[in-house]
Amino acid sequence: MKKTGTQLILDALKAEGVKRVFGYPGGCVIPLFDEFLNHKEIEVVRVRHEQAAAHAADGYARVSGKAAVVVATSGPGATNVITGIATAALDSIPMVIITGQVRQSVIGTNAFQEVNTIGISRPVTKHNYLVRKIENIPRIIKEAFFIAQSGRPGPVLIDIPVDVQTSFTSEVLDTETIRHGYKPVSKIREKDIKQAWAMIRHATRPLIYAGGGVVLANSSKELIQFAETTGIPVATTLLGLGCIPGDHPLSLGMLGMHGHYVANTAMARTDLVITLGARFDDRVTGKVETFLAQSKIIHVDIDPSVISKVKDAHLGIVGSVRDALNKFNKIAKRLDIAPWQQELELTQQEHPLVDYSGKKMAENALRPEYIIKLFSEKTKGDAVVVTDVGQHQMFVALYYQFRNPRSLLTSGGLGTMGFCLPAAIGASFHRPRKPVIAFSGDGGFQMNVQELATVKRYNLPIVIVVLNNSNLGMVKQWQDFFWKKRNSSTIFENNPDFVKVAEAYGIEAYRCGNKEELPDLVDKALKSKKPILLEFVIDPDAYVYPMIPPNEDIRNIIEGGDA
Amino acid sequence: MRHVISIVVEDQSGALARIVELFTSRGYNLESICSGEAEEAGIHRLTLVTEGDDRKIKHIIRLLNNIVYVIEVTHLDPTESISQELMLMKIKINPKIRGQVLQLIEAYGGIVIEMNPDTVSFRVLGRASKLDGVTQTFREFKIIEMARTGEAAIHK
Numbered sequence: 001m002k003k004t005g006t007q008l009i010l011d012a013l014k015a016e017g018v019k020r021v022f023g024y025p026g027g028c029v030i031p032l033f034d035e036f037l038n039h040k041e042i043e044v045v046r047v048r049h050e051q052a053a054a055h056a057a058d059g060y061a062r063v064s065g066k067a068a069v070v071v072a073t074s075g076p077g078a079t080n081v082i083t084g085i086a087t088a089a090l091d092s093i094p095m096v097i098i099t100g101q102v103r104q105s106v107i108g109t110n111a112f113q114e115v116n117t118i119g120i121s122r123p124v125t126k127h128n129y130l131v132r133k134i135e136n137i138p139r140i141i142k143e144a145f146f147i148a149q150s151g152r153p154g155p156v157l158i159d160i161p162v163d164v165q166t167s168f169t170s171e172v173l174d175t176e177t178i179r180h181g182y183k184p185v186s187k188i189r190e191k192d193i194k195q196a197w198a199m200i201r202h203a204t205r206p207l208i209y210a211g212g213g214v215v216l217a218n219s220s221k222e223l224i225q226f227a228e229t230t231g232i233p234v235a236t237t238l239l240g241l242g243c244i245p246g247d248h249p250l251s252l253g254m255l256g257m258h259g260h261y262v263a264n265t266a267m268a269r270t271d272l273v274i275t276l277g278a279r280f281d282d283r284v285t286g287k288v289e290t291f292l293a294q295s296k297i298i299h300v301d302i303d304p305s306v307i308s309k310v311k312d313a314h315l316g317i318v319g320s321v322r323d324a325l326n327k328f329n330k331i332a333k334r335l336d337i338a339p340w341q342q343e344l345e346l347t348q349q350e351h352p353l354v355d356y357s358g359k360k361m362a363e364n365a366l367r368p369e370y371i372i373k374l375f376s377e378k379t380k381g382d383a384v385v386v387t388d389v390g391q392h393q394m395f396v397a398l399y400y401q402f403r404n405p406r407s408l409l410t411s412g413g414l415g416t417m418g419f420c421l422p423a424a425i426g427a428s429f430h431r432p433r434k435p436v437i438a439f440s441g442d443g444g445f446q447m448n449v450q451e452l453a454t455v456k457r458y459n460l461p462i463v464i465v466v467l468n469n470s471n472l473g474m475v476k477q478w479q480d481f482f483w484k485k486r487n488s489s490t491i492f493e494n495n496p497d498f499v500k501v502a503e504a505y506g507i508e509a510y511r512c513g514n515k516e517e518l519p520d521l522v523d524k525a526l527k528s529k530k531p532i533l534l535e536f537v538i539d540p541d542a543y544v545y546p547m548i549p550p551n552e553d554i555r556n557i558i559e560g561g562d563a
Numbered sequence: 564m565r566h567v568i569s570i571v572v573e574d575q576s577g578a579l580a581r582i583v584e585l586f587t588s589r590g591y592n593l594e595s596i597c598s599g600e601a602e603e604a605g606i607h608r609l610t611l612v613t614e615g616d617d618r619k620i621k622h623i624i625r626l627l628n629n630i631v632y633v634i635e636v637t638h639l640d641p642t643e644s645i646s647q648e649l650m651l652m653k654i655k656i657n658p659k660i661r662g663q664v665l666q667l668i669e670a671y672g673g674i675v676i677e678m679n680p681d682t683v684s685f686r687v688l689g690r691a692s693k694l695d696g697v698t699q700t701f702r703e704f705k706i707i708e709m710a711r712t713g714e715a716a717i718h719k
Contacts, residue, residue: 118577119580122577122580122581122584123584123588126631127631128577129577130576130577147631152629179573179631179632180573180606180634181571181572181573181630181631181632181633181634181635182631303629304625304628304629305622305625305626305628305629307625308621309622309625
């Protein structure tokens, strides 16, 4: 039987087990959207902006661990998804993006809604394809999913001209998917594990530096087992949060510019760091010259290009973090590092996070730290938490005690404002048996505020929290600290009434500016089985502490403590 | 430092663009790119020549390996590889200098392809450094046009 290109696309998506796609229609994907009507097994989640489709797919993938699908039209549809693709690329999130393209006969003529999608997306995709022959569709879609989900995951884009979508084929389909050069995973050599263990055994102050790779490799259990067997403390990156429970005795919390004091101290004092699925991002290292200057480095990563990129590793191990941890766990023994553990415990006691739940809080405006902590306590650290980017993102990272991997969804690498609401939509579609809480600031919330319509359309039980300080908090913090308090363009004097905005979309909403009403409101929201928005009017001058100024080290840490 | 990188890659659209982008997006200039069919059908061998910081080039080589279409990347050691490049050059001549020009071409092992009363076109083969020298020599005359293919290299 002759099939159209769009039928082949749907067949291929079904073969990959795709249950839903996130998309927005347009001229060059009308045939594809039409075909979706014939295949009820695949739900089309129609958002209100293509960028949101990409973030929603991203959120879905972060929770489920599987590549999610984005569909957008040519031209502006394609350019709108680029930010979402780059966000996924920087955090190694699997994603398959299908874009429509103008018909092949007019490609390259500046046709209506034509851009060079392949060219524009190349630097932010792991791989991309322009489909020129209908018979290649099955192979390309199969390959795209394999590439997106294997090795170091990432986004793969497939650009399909509208004439390829509508053409018929009866020819033999191309399904062979051999890519000679693509070797996603290297097997870890026993010799390297033995050498690593010898280094670990001789260290007096060993430290595990766990990144997003531990979460992506679903190796949280293996990590905890290794840490518990050996007694080695664990510091995580922002994307690594949740791979060990925040209240675990061996958890030191988050590293980096706004990391926990004890985590950064441990990094400065360690004599052997075991890096697992992390990439020495500048927000973690600060000043590279002094970072780990006294320490040996073992670096395990599935992507060989990450090893020794920023700091030379004394031992680089290419392979899956999970494979490495399984091998370590076979030989690991308790280490004699009690003095090191005690030293860190003391540091922890001497430098706790500022606690804003005390009496002094009453004198101040509502503190964001307190709000986050309350959510953390009320959900027992077991919600799916989505953030936007900025101060609130760091407050969440510090004050929400994550208990599980895949429970913090945040744009760590690209730092994309506007990520939160659509990513929460994607997460909510995965239907976790946990509340989905979407924390954003008043700045980022307005970057994809139109998605309230999607939340309403699908009646998604997301708790949308807007921490409103009427300014662009993180940039303002930098201006206040490093730019003589010259708040250029960071004060948002004319924010809309967020409660009215939500109500205009048909979503229940409340505003709160004091500590007394807070607990009841949080309870009410967490019990709500439908969308709800809470706007908290917070202290406009709250700063994120601790802070290591950019390109500095822990000696210059600013601890704050004005509670 | 000068680096010669050999890349075996599937003959697919987009492969070259991804390779070049890894250099250009970091502000590296490619001195030359030479590409053509390799020993197996459907597979190309590219020889890239670039200048750059050793550490950064090493990182780029790892990134090259991550490109889906790339099969193999080798950072070529000049002592363990054979490389050759072709140069075409057209020189303005007159009866007075014609003899001298022809002698020089011969001295470099060049071959005259076309000769007119006022121009001579020839080709020279050799390593890039030799062709740099040839260019230097012929700058004494009037070079009307020249083109170089970039070095192609294989292992010894």
